[in-house]
Amino acid sequence: MIYFDNAATSFPKPEMVYDSIMKVMKEYGANPGRSGHKLALKLGREIFETRETIAKLFNIKNPMNLIFTFNCTESLNIGIKGILEKGDHVITTSMEHNSVLRPIKALEKLGIEVTIVDGDSKGRIDPLHIEESIKENTKLIVTTHISNLTGTIMPIHTIGKIAKENGVYYLVDGAQSAGVYDIDVEKMNIDMLAFPGHKGLLGPQGTGGLYIKEGLDIREMGQGGTGSTSHLLEQPDIRPDRYESGTPNGPGIIGLGAGVEYILEKGIDKIRIHEEELTKHFIEEVTKIDKVKVYGPLDTKYQAAVVPLNIGDLDSSELSYILDQNYDIEVRPGLHCAPLAHKTIGTFEQGVVRFSFGPFNTHEEIELGIKAIKEISKEA
């Protein structure tokens, strides 16, 4: 089986991820931060260490500004809804995932003004278009770092600069980049960074995070037990507690920590270069094949390890089915929870078959993928 669906969730995970999760569950699977006994304290301490590890990866100076969530969607909802109020204006792009667009669309009904900046046919966003959209009441810019549809790498550094210069907050969706591409919240002027634990960071599902800049007072989405200031009926406003109500995914967070440790040990550059090599070769070869349409910038300087394609007018689900059944190659077809992005690149009707590579994919697997596309396109 060849797994080319890493943009949905990375698979497999490093062995140390599996091992650390089982170790927590079997040896000290207590409720961290709730009780004072040694099991709970050990898990609580390790969760804090994981916070430090991830903070290091993104150059977050105070780990308490990093909150754990259960997926990137929750992180984005907190970031978007926690800051915008009636009368505010938010700018986003046509390349966003529904996890950005749907919360924003829900807010639009409540009186928040929305501008959606269009990408071009390769899924690129011109930062000037964002700058031109800034108005008196603009409070927030939200963009993805890397499109989940086309793999297009967005100029977040430039957008961050624009946001800062104009006194606007910037929320980055790191769903497809965290763990593979450099993210420095300080240098890039990122006020909030949302990320999943189970994709590039190689942790398990049920984990995610949100960095919130020091002093940025955003509302929490939920309230509940935090294990802190238990005598109060009001949600505490200390971080991270304010945003982490209820029992966290203790073993999951430790697994995520192991994933990030793996990345730091291996070197994020090494992982990215490996994925770039795979992607470069794949793009070079599939673009040569008759009838194959490949989307995105088609240059690994501007496109991550996410390559969408179609063969002629073949339905993307059918192509995906053939790859699965006849070649044991796992990809994702259809619309990728990013309807405006499909409209932007012209694949709203047909969908696309998305190939997305991860650190454990090999050159041999890429060759087999290319071979499969060649064979299928001959018969299509």
Added chain:
Amino acid sequence: MIYFDNAATSFPKPEMVYDSIMKVMKEYGANPGRSGHKLALKLGREIFETRETIAKLFNIKNPMNLIFTFNCTESLNIGIKGILEKGDHVITTSMEHNSVLRPIKALEKLGIEVTIVDGDSKGRIDPLHIEESIKENTKLIVTTHISNLTGTIMPIHTIGKIAKENGVYYLVDGAQSAGVYDIDVEKMNIDMLAFPGHKGLLGPQGTGGLYIKEGLDIREMGQGGTGSTSHLLEQPDIRPDRYESGTPNGPGIIGLGAGVEYILEKGIDKIRIHEEELTKHFIEEVTKIDKVKVYGPLDTKYQAAVVPLNIGDLDSSELSYILDQNYDIEVRPGLHCAPLAHKTIGTFEQGVVRFSFGPFNTHEEIELGIKAIKEISKEA
């Protein structure tokens, strides 16, 4: 090590819980409901089967009315905030956890009327007091099934009847009961049932659920990718998708399913009777010890496997520390995220040391617990 902190999280889990999680992670850890390949489909199918298994446990007729969340706190937030609007009145009790009280207190600031019915010194709630509190604009009653502080079993069947007769919705917090005590949403007139996956249901942390009665149109808290109706910028209103945005905790849900399978195989009655026996003996013996104050109804007909106690005026944290360090017994001290419940039973200043038993605790462990309390109380 003796683990008496099962009300915080159950530990250990049945072997099949560990095994099933690892099996998913290592063999088919794809993104369920996102892609069409065999790994994703297999996980998606098994998640649906888990939905069916849990639905069976609570007599939920349509499994699609059961949504997966990441913890009980999230479930309660969705249930409470999804239904109440400005001008509505909600009734709850002084015995609730902060996961109920804090969301309600947050809503109070937005113009929702709140009545908190007081419990008695044993943590009992008189359903008549709830009935008397119902007004013209009462929309919702929220109560726990079992107090996390005193173990008091609430008369949810009677409250459900009162709610139904008065045309008021009833949300039950099953945090301490699900998996041990019978819950039948039909017979008990429960409109919404919130539960954690990692306590009595013996699943991993990072899992929970909310049953929402057919036709009860409550708002979702977050929006995002659902893998369904991906072409739309609006959150789909189909269940369970509407309430399950973003990647679910796939392996966690399968682990939860294994926990529930374990319960169904073993028999929920057998588990409860075992816990009742442990609790009965523990209460009988510790109430005899000089200087020991034990809280709750002190009768397993009315008190679950949650026994809070203090020794004289000894600080609860100190007692817990001695138990941990000298006896290797793990309990939870302090305030238990239920400030009003502490006021109700008169332990707001001292806190309590909470002993909470689970299916894997043994009679021998209970004896060691009793012996420890005896020894410490002699020296106190």
